Amino acid sequence: MTGTGVGPELVRLDGVSARYDQHVVLSDVSFHVHEDQFTGIVGPSGAGKTTLLRLLLDTMRPVAGTVWRQPGVRMSYVPQLETVNWNFPVTVMECVLMPRTRGRRLPWASRGEKAEVHAVLERLGIGGLAGRHIRQLSGGQQQRMFLARALLRQPQLLLMDEPTSGVDVSTRHDVLHLLADLHEEGVAIVLTTHDLNGMAAHLPHLVCVNGRIVADGAPADVITPAVLERTFGARMEVLEHLGMRVVVDESPASMLTRGQA
Amino acid sequence: MDTLLAPLEFAFFQKGLLVATLSGALLGLIGVYIVLRGMSYIGHGLSHSIFGGFAVAQLFAAQFYVLGAGLWGIASALAITVVVKKSRVGADAAIGVITIASFALGVALFAKFGSSGPSFDNALFGSILGISTVQIVGLVAVSLLTGAFIFLKYRALLFSTFDPEVAAVSGVRVTRIEAALMIVLSLAILATLTVIGVTLVAAMLVIPAVIARMLTDSFGRMLALSTAVGAACGLVGMYLSYYAGVPSGTMIVLVGAAVFVAVLAFTGGRGLRRSAGLDAHSEDLLAEPAAR
Numbered sequence: 001m002t003g004t005g006v007g008p009e010l011v012r013l014d015g016v017s018a019r020y021d022q023h024v025v026l027s028d029v030s031f032h033v034h035e036d037q038f039t040g041i042v043g044p045s046g047a048g049k050t051t052l053l054r055l056l057l058d059t060m061r062p063v064a065g066t067v068w069r070q071p072g073v074r075m076s077y078v079p080q081l082e083t084v085n086w087n088f089p090v091t092v093m094e095c096v097l098m099p100r101t102r103g104r105r106l107p108w109a110s111r112g113e114k115a116e117v118h119a120v121l122e123r124l125g126i127g128g129l130a131g132r133h134i135r136q137l138s139g140g141q142q143q144r145m146f147l148a149r150a151l152l153r154q155p156q157l158l159l160m161d162e163p164t165s166g167v168d169v170s171t172r173h174d175v176l177h178l179l180a181d182l183h184e185e186g187v188a189i190v191l192t193t194h195d196l197n198g199m200a201a202h203l204p205h206l207v208c209v210n211g212r213i214v215a216d217g218a219p220a221d222v223i224t225p226a227v228l229e230r231t232f233g234a235r236m237e238v239l240e241h242l243g244m245r246v247v248v249d250e251s252p253a254s255m256l257t258r259g260q261a
Numbered sequence: 262m263d264t265l266l267a268p269l270e271f272a273f274f275q276k277g278l279l280v281a282t283l284s285g286a287l288l289g290l291i292g293v294y295i296v297l298r299g300m301s302y303i304g305h306g307l308s309h310s311i312f313g314g315f316a317v318a319q320l321f322a323a324q325f326y327v328l329g330a331g332l333w334g335i336a337s338a339l340a341i342t343v344v345v346k347k348s349r350v351g352a353d354a355a356i357g358v359i360t361i362a363s364f365a366l367g368v369a370l371f372a373k374f375g376s377s378g379p380s381f382d383n384a385l386f387g388s389i390l391g392i393s394t395v396q397i398v399g400l401v402a403v404s405l406l407t408g409a410f411i412f413l414k415y416r417a418l419l420f421s422t423f424d425p426e427v428a429a430v431s432g433v434r435v436t437r438i439e440a441a442l443m444i445v446l447s448l449a450i451l452a453t454l455t456v457i458g459v460t461l462v463a464a465m466l467v468i469p470a471v472i473a474r475m476l477t478d479s480f481g482r483m484l485a486l487s488t489a490v491g492a493a494c495g496l497v498g499m500y501l502s503y504y505a506g507v508p509s510g511t512m513i514v515l516v517g518a519a520v521f522v523a524v525l526a527f528t529g530g531r532g533l534r535r536s537a538g539l540d541a542h543s544e545d546l547l548a549e550p551a552a553r
Contacts, residue, residue, distance in 0.1 A: 107415035
């Protein structure tokens with residue numbers, strides 16, 4: 001699985017800065033997304049991870065720098081589960097069909113559209129749930145439903161905001177495998193995560209963000225105590241287990257020892 | 262049976278019944294979007310704002326007061342959207358300032374110069390008297406326009422109501438859809454003002470939609486139910502208004518409230534859970550997304 005991106009570019013940010021009101025969230029960020037990319041954006045809360053996704057998606061304009069997108073590039077976005085109003089009156093079928101706003105003018109789904117939705121739900125392991133209200137799904141099923149909605153557009157680039165936030169370990173594994181399969185099929189993926197061990201360490205390419213890009217590279221190059229301290233502003237230890245990087249908080253005992261020294 | 266047929270002998274009641282039923286259906290239909298987008302307060306504000314425009318317009322050209330009020334309402338709706346998006350003022354505060362100031366201006370102008378159209382009380386609480394053919398044609402036209410807009414833009418409206426950011430990424434022109442919805446809302450309020458009244462229109466935007474939400478989990482069924490409930494409230498409310506001798510708007514709203522209580526008793530906790538937090542992410546719809 002490659003992920004650093006060497007194929008043709010889909011989106012390119014050069015020297016981009018972004019802010020909300022007067023609060024600068026990102027400054028001088030350059031980030032290129034290629035056709036074969038699979039990147040995790042890591043950083044603490046408020047580091048600008050979601051803002052970076054918004055700049056890629058064109059739902060936010062930068063205050064400086066330039067953004068280039070491949071003409072006609074198809075992008076899909078999966079938001080954080082926490083931002084969704086789960087009480088909204090829609091069924092899974094209605095929700096997955098939402099991106100189909102062009103072509104068919106009629107409100108109701110055609111037979112072909114229904115078959116398409118059933119097929120993608122089946123592929124994601126939630127076939128048979130099309131008639132359920134979205135609130136009646138588990139966290140993992142809700143994530144898959146949004147993935148199904150994103151895939152219905154047949155995207156070249158899939159952007160996901162904290163896809164494993166609030167889901168259990170088994171679902172996290174399933175989501176990771178699913179994303180790996182999609183990447184193998186040629187979908188470029190950029191996701192944000194603050195889960196270093198469960199998510200970031202398994203990805204082929206990482207970008208550490210904290211108001212700017214702190215580091216960029218393979219997990220072996222990026223998941224180091226020095227980079228993590230610059231990214232998260234906290235000391236962490238990095239262990240090696242079966243060739244994988246494992247991050248642990250600095251132990252309370254060592255903090256106490258340092259405090260006494 | 263006589264109770265139902267007797268008032269129909271009067272032409273004014275026939276017109277009133279038609280307008281009340283159609284008004285209820287129209288407000289019930291568009292109210293689904295207003296409630297789900299957390300715009301109930303905008304509906305409340307816009308009706309008050311239109312009252313100001315109505316008073317100002319008739320000072321200059323009495324025959325065009327409906328047009329003037331309509332333009333005033335649309336301008337207020339767009340002003341609220343711009344103020345909220347471009348400044349730090351919250352949606353509720355912007356609506357409070359712009360629309361209630363407009364209402365106060367209307368009250369002042371009414372007090373000073375009087376009205377060449379509906380009376381002060383009728384404008385506030387609705388009346389079935391003096392409904393003109395022009396008003397009926399206007400209401401039918403606005404209803405057809407609203408129905409066509411919702412039918413043709415059903416998917417884009419649903420997507421941008423549920424998740425505006427993802428809708429924008431998926432190619433929905435969210436700002437344009439929201440502006441169009443505000444214009445349609447202004448026209449619907451204007452067209453129904455005569456029968457329902459300025460102060461009671463907001464209730465009829467909210468009550469049928471909430472009742473429908475308590476009864477179904479499907480968006481398509483909620484639209485149909487809300488329209489039907491609104492129409493039924495208009496119809497029954499108009500008869501009760503005739504026999505009780507009270508303003509039509511008050512009776513239509515009271516019928517809606519009674520249906521709400523009955524449905525609440527019938528659905529119990531299930532209905533309450535369904536209708537809780539309907540507008541959970543409404544802040545995001547008007548304000549800039551928060552920094553994360």
